[in-house]
Amino acid sequence: MNKILVIEDEEPVLAGMSALLIAENFDVIGAENGKVGVKLAIKNQPDLIICDVTMPELDGYGVLRELRQNPATAMIPFIFLTAKSTKSDLRQGMELGADDYLTKPFTRDELLGAIAARFKKQTVMFEHYSTELQHTEEKVNHLVYYNNLTGLPNRLSLQEQFYQVIAHIDKLPSQSSISILSISLDRFSRVNDVLGYTLGDLLFKSVAERLTMCVSSGDFVAHLQADIFAIILLTDDKTKSDVGVIHDILNTISQPFMLEGHEVFITASIGISRYPSDGGDIDTLIKNASLATFGAKKQGGNTYQFYTSDMQADSVDQLALESSLRRALEREEFQVYYQPQVELKTGNIVGVEALIRWQHPELGLISPATFIPLAEETGLIMPIGEWVLKTACAQTKAWQTAGFSSLRVAVNLSCRQFNQANLGESIVEILNNTGLAPQFLELEITESVLTQNESAAIKTLNKLKLLGIEISIDDFGTGYSSLSYLKKFPFSTLKIDRSFIRNINTDARCKNITMAIIQMSQKLNLKVIAEGVEAAEEVFFLCQHNCDEVQGYLFCRPVPPEELEKLLWKGKRLPIPILI
Structure with a gap:
């Protein structure tokens, strides 16, 4: 039921309009003057306000001015009732934000027609805003869950996908295994340094396409950051091994890329961690796969490494050495x-x-x-x-x-x-x-x-x-x-x-x-x-x-x-x- 606030200082007019609107199944709130009307509008948030122009203390223009300045009531449809019908009176109300005018005396059909027109317009606007809001939500959702450059899912999306896989792990074949692949492009900075960031971005997109082609429909490819990609890889002992897919990826990435007339060669280093032996949550698995990637890079790149527990100790030592290195110059070491x-x-x-x-x-x-x-x-x-x-x-x-x-x-x-x-x-x-x-x-x-x-x-x-x-x-x-x-x-x-x-x-x-x-x-x-x-x-x-x-x-x-x-x-x- 739509709620209508009627602000009218003439008691017979207020009573008559209220009775008419109640008969038409509207929820009606009456206000005998402008000040009361403003308070009731703020308190009750009506769907429509009908307000007389000429009232003592606070007239209709003053009511509308206060309501439009308040964010809580600024968008409520507003219809003026007035015995004045000059252009200047109409212009003054419209400039303040009135939606319509009814000139006294008015008929029942005129009143109901004006109300119906306001609610119809409000419905159209609401549908428009809902559509815009939905589009905005979709854009925000895409920014939150997808990499803006490659269009691949990002880290947050990878996390959610992993837990969905784990939640339904009992439905996977008994021989299935879950591997997390961390894929880093070798010496990618050279591409940006030599060819510029535009071609670097094109290379990212091309790599994303090739990675997607290397996996099955049940696998999940994500672009985590910069030159780092990740894959949730579902394999089994009979038809598909993670090593086989990894070799396909290395071979595919090493094939030349044609970027605006430039032939570009690049390789990748891949680190692999396995669930649940190398971690029970996705953050741990990604971290361990990244450690293995670093090991592959130390071998010269264009290869892969499986995570082992001793990599953790090596990583801690490496981090400590880096921290010391950052202070070594100022300490004159x-x-x-x-x-x-x-x-x-x-x-x-x-x-x-x-x-x-x-x-x-x-x-x-x-x-x-x-x-x-x-x-x-x-x-x-x-x-x-x-x-x-x-x-x-x-x-x-x-x-x-x-x-x-x-x-x-x-x-x-x-x-x-x-x-x-x-x-x-x-x-x-x-x-x-x-x-x-x-x-x-x-x-x-x-x-x-x-x-x-x-x-x-x-x-x-x-x-x-x-x-x-x-x-x-x-x-x-x-x-x-x-x-x-x-x-x-x-x-x-x-x-x-x-x-x-x-x-x-x-x-x-x-x-x-x-x-x-x-x-x-x-x-x-x-x-x-x-x-x-x-x-x-x-x-x-x-x-x-x-x-x-x-x-x-x-x-x-x-x-x-x-x-x-x-x-x-x-x-x-x-x-x-x-x-x-």
Whole structure:
């Protein structure tokens, strides 16, 4: 039953209208003046208000004004009763928000018609708002439960789906098992860095489509965050194994993607946890699958790992190490060691390579092989690398001032450092602050840095070369397309990787490769430094084939600056074999 509030100061009119409306099955509330009417409207929230315009103390316009200012009554349909019918009177009411006017005297049919029109309009508006609300709820629901980019279910949806599966687990075949797959795209940041975020988003969508194609209708694919996907995989011993599906996924993802004319290759690392042996709830299972994914990434990616309990301990240790690493720079726990580079013609020290070391207060000296990958992964390599560069340049300038004026220093640049937008400006600032001339600084770049974006790398290296800085390619021969890089990039020095040097006297292949590298470098007017020289026989071979310089444990391990300075003052030389 619709509730109508009638506000009328003439008692006979109020009584008559109330009787008429009650007869038409309306619930009627009467108010003898405007002030009472406002209070009753707020208290009873009627479906319609019929109000006289001319009333003492608070007239109809005042009533409407107060009701429209109150959020609780602002939308209630409002019909004016008035003996005035001028345009200005009608305009005043409509501007305040009146829905209709009835001019006194009015007939029964006019009153009921006006009321019916208001309720019909109210019904239409309500249906419209309901439809809009439903659409809004659907949009909100989609945002809450689905990834906006790929359209795949998100983590919340994955949680609900998992518990639905568990609730009906008794209906699954007896041989069925439930696996949670955590899928991470390997080195995905390279795609964004090289091709931009637009193509990166297209790749996400394409990966989502391929993952969906790899699973059955009973499985559930979700996009959790960034480059992380997850699958609830239902398998059995007879027709479908989780390992089989995983191999399909790895193979499918590794196939090339065509994105707006660009052929993109990418791989994935997959971690697997199983219910209930690896966890009884979805959060634990996802966490354990993620730990297994990290294990797959440590193997180089494009593979999978099942969760094992010892991964938890490894993860805790890794987290603790990361926490310590974040504080190590401000606590001055890092040190720069220097390994001499010796000229084979004279046996003299002509340069040093700066190598970072971490003296942990509890764990002792931590190998760079342990913390450098973690620094790369977390982005801490940027401030750490800048500190190494500053420290090495300042130390080398101090040695030059002490009398070793031609000594140079080689510093490794990480991938993140090399790709920063203001690399040249940053290095110039460091050189200016330390006073080291550019020609005494050599920056070592690995081939993996160059593979990401050749054109950008060439521009960066040319800028550095114009500053007078020497550029060295490190670990030569261990990457891809090495020979082509020597033609494209402005290198001044080539470092032969230690993997070739240490087998030079036992492996004919290493011997031939080393000879070829030296000969090729000479033709390209590149200086050659052999790394990892540990035996006199290796020095003899390198002298025979006119290698320029060597560094390695045979002459000196990496040492703190004060020990390196002692070597310089002593004039330590490498004995050079006499060639016959």
